[in-house]
Amino acid sequence: MDPIVSIDDVTKVYRLGPRRVTALQGATLRIDRPGFDAIMGPSGSGKSTLLHLLGGLDRPDAGSIQVGGERLDRLGERGLDAYRRRRVGIVFQQFNLISTLTALENVTLPGLLDGMPSGVRRERGLALLERMGLADRAGHRPDALSGGEQQRVAVARALLFAPPLILADEPTGNLDSATSEQIWQLLADLAAADGSTVVMVTHEPAAAVHCRRVFMLRDGRITETFDVEDLDAAELATRAQHARS
Ligand SMILES: Nc1ncnc2c1ncn2[C@@H]1O[C@H](COP(=O)(O)OP(=O)(O)OP(=O)(O)O)[C@@H](O)[C@H]1O
Ligand SMILES: [Mg+2]
Incomplete structure (x- = not known):
């Protein structure tokens, strides 16, 4: 069976004009379960x-990155x-929520951009907020939420497509x-x-x-x-x- 994640001998160099910063050199790891x-x-x-x-x-x-049998580098x-x-769903340190959108709108935004029907978006978004313990916060904007609540909204957003x-x-x-x-x-x-x-x-x-x-x-x-x-x-x-x- 293909590994879930396989990173083999990966190198990444950032180039800033004449300067080079080697961020990864020969990184290898594998996740099987x-x-x-x-x-x-x-x-x-x-x-x-x-x-x-x-x-x-x-x-x-250089090197290869495979996720679920697919070579991302190719x-x-x-x-x-x-x-x-x-x-894939990604959660960042800064939450990256849009301040003018409600919690529910933030969670469902990737679906809107991807053509997910609005009824499905709303249903999934509300279910995910409920799962995060935020059912009563769906209509709140990020600045009305605590840091932990904002991060849970970001986690719900990352789960919208059940990656x-x-x-x-x-x-x-x-x-x-x-x-x-x-x-x-x-x-x-x-x-x-x-x-x-x-x-x-x-x-x-x-x-x-x-x-x-x-x-x-x-x-x-x-x-x-x-x-x-x-x-x-x-x-x-x-x-x-x-x-x-
Ligand atoms: N966009 C970029 N341009 C140039 N150099 C970069 C860039 N991003 C990261 N680096 C450099 O690459 C190296 C690895 O950076 P990276 O951000 O991956 O480290 P990190 O382990 O996440 O650090 P931290 O714990 O501070 O977040 C560092 O020397 C960093 O300065
Ligand atoms: Mg970092």
């Missing part, structure tokens, strides 16, 4: 770059556009620690309930306990992989701290 996995590593290690490549937002310079612009719209892969880049970077715990638990529950795969980028060691597997990224490559259930609490804390330094 649905679940909630994390990519952890210090600032600048290449986490966002790797997630953007997985989300089809950018292309690698897709043309239209193929990549279709992949981004329907087969098999959900990506989250530092989803709790703007949230306090109690709210962060709720979001990590929510992502873990989603993966378990839907049989989907959630890949979260974070540098917060406290997130690791909610995950199944942690990939450690350092200087643009995966240097360590561990399964959370194999470690006791002290060992997990020690390993996860590597994300900070």
